[in-house]
Amino acid sequence: MAPEELRQRVVAIVGAHPSRTRAEGRKRALVAYAAVSVAAVAIFETAGGLAHAAARPASISSFIAAGMALLATVAVWAALGGSVRGRSATTFVAIVALVPAATFAWLVAWHGTYVEPADRLGLRCVAFALATGGLFLAGIVFVRRGTVAVRPSLEGAAAGVASGAIATVLVDAWCPLTNAPHVLHGHVAPIAALGVVGAACGRWLLAVRAR
Amino acid sequence: MTASDQTLNDAMDQYAAGEDAAFAVVYERLGPRLLAFLRRGIDDASAEELLQQTFLQMHLARERYRTGLDVVPWAFAIARRLRIDLHRKAGREIVGGPGDESPSDDPSPHEALAAREAATSLQRGLRELPASQRDAFELVKNAGLSHAQAAEALGTTVGAIKVRVHRACEALRVLASYASGDDDGT
Numbered sequence: 001m002a003p004e005e006l007r008q009r010v011v012a013i014v015g016a017h018p019s020r021t022r023a024e025g026r027k028r029a030l031v032a033y034a035a036v037s038v039a040a041v042a043i044f045e046t047a048g049g050l051a052h053a054a055a056r057p058a059s060i061s062s063f064i065a066a067g068m069a070l071l072a073t074v075a076v077w078a079a080l081g082g083s084v085r086g087r088s089a090t091t092f093v094a095i096v097a098l099v100p101a102a103t104f105a106w107l108v109a110w111h112g113t114y115v116e117p118a119d120r121l122g123l124r125c126v127a128f129a130l131a132t133g134g135l136f137l138a139g140i141v142f143v144r145r146g147t148v149a150v151r152p153s154l155e156g157a158a159a160g161v162a163s164g165a166i167a168t169v170l171v172d173a174w175c176p177l178t179n180a181p182h183v184l185h186g187h188v189a190p191i192a193a194l195g196v197v198g199a200a201c202g203r204w205l206l207a208v209r210a211r
Numbered sequence: 212m213t214a215s216d217q218t219l220n221d222a223m224d225q226y227a228a229g230e231d232a233a234f235a236v237v238y239e240r241l242g243p244r245l246l247a248f249l250r251r252g253i254d255d256a257s258a259e260e261l262l263q264q265t266f267l268q269m270h271l272a273r274e275r276y277r278t279g280l281d282v283v284p285w286a287f288a289i290a291r292r293l294r295i296d297l298h299r300k301a302g303r304e305i306v307g308g309p310g311d312e313s314p315s316d317d318p319s320p321h322e323a324l325a326a327r328e329a330a331t332s333l334q335r336g337l338r339e340l341p342a343s344q345r346d347a348f349e350l351v352k353n354a355g356l357s358h359a360q361a362a363e364a365l366g367t368t369v370g371a372i373k374v375r376v377h378r379a380c381e382a383l384r385v386l387a388s389y390a391s392g393d394d395d396g397t
Contacts (some may be wrong), residue, residue, distance in 0.1 A: 001259050006246075007238060013263050014234065014270045021229035025274025083277035085285050089366055147272040149288035150366040208272075208292050210264045 029143045036139035040132040055117035056176035072165040079158035092154040111178040122186020129190035133167030148206040156202015164191030227276040248354040265290045284363035336386040347375035
């Protein structure tokens with residue numbers, strides 16, 4: 001094919017597929033993440049909201065939520081920043097390894113500072129975290145689908161873990177337990193599970209694919 | 212980063228902001244380089260199809276382009292991924308094919324034969340390299356990316372790219388020595 005003919009074909013195929021500009025993309029992402037956040041808060045309220053953790057002193061609940069919110073913010077910034085090429089592999093691996101570990105350390109550090117109202121395995125926490133974290137991950141996949149050219153699985157895994165961290169902010173505000181077995185099973189395991197789901201989503205949904 | 216790459220980045224920035232006319236500059240700066248890269252190992256028609264797909268993917272993802280980002284590694288990363296997809300689907304060899312032969316300016320029959328043998332030898336050598344070394348070699352030596360750009364395109368470090376390219380060159384040199392009958396391979 002002659003160079004000019006090829007150029008015209010490229011222009012034609014590009015012209016046949018409408019795409020969002022940067023401003024339009026930002027607006028769409030904002031709407032998507034806002035909708036996902038509203039849905040997650042709705043799940044939180046349906047499950048009982050802050051009243052469910054009333055057995056824990058409010059000051060401790062506030063500190064736990066603030067610490068978890070900070071961790072989630074850093075995780076989201078690290079996982080989703082870095083423009084269209086994403087972060088380095090080292091950053092993604094660090095997110096996947098450190099966020100669950102930091103979550104566990106932060107929550108268990110509060111064990112013993114108050115009388116825990118029950119001793120449960122944490123199945124409801126798992127369901128809550130997977131439901132809300134899954135929503136956030138779905139939002140990320142919706143916004144970034146088909147645009148990741150480098151390390152899609154790793155970026156997906158990091159996005160999954162970051163989604164789990166956001167979900168854990170809500171779970172920790174809802175669940176008053178901080179003993180190690182419960183935290184490991186009910187709060188940390190879902191983050192890891194979302195990381196695995198995120199890796200699969202990265203490979204099959206985030207990665208660039210021919211159309 | 213060269214002045215040409217900076218012009219390309221500026222054009223992509225304008226295109227991401229909604230100035231559709233800037234796409235012509237993006238294509239002009241990137242198209243020939245990408246096509247030369249894509250032609251290695253596949254027929255011309257497939258390479259041209261992949262080129263169209265690469266620009267389509269850049270077009271669809273332009274909303275995520277941020278000011279200051281080096282476009283070249285991003286574009287080559289997309290092209291490479293699409294080529295890998297094509298090979299997976301078609302079960303083809305990654306290197307070796309009609310598109311690998313470099314045109315020359317009316318060489319004599321003897322020169323043409325020698326050039327063809329050298330190209331064949333190079334392709335055979337490339338085929339035997341580990342994928343990581345082959346990718347690094349192709350991006351740096353064939354496509355003309357800097358080590359930093361190749362590192363970004365492949366998602367690794369500059370040091371790793373230098374090592375891979377060096378090892379690829381060494382392996383190809385040894386293979387070329389054997390092919391020319393120099394058995395000591397040094």
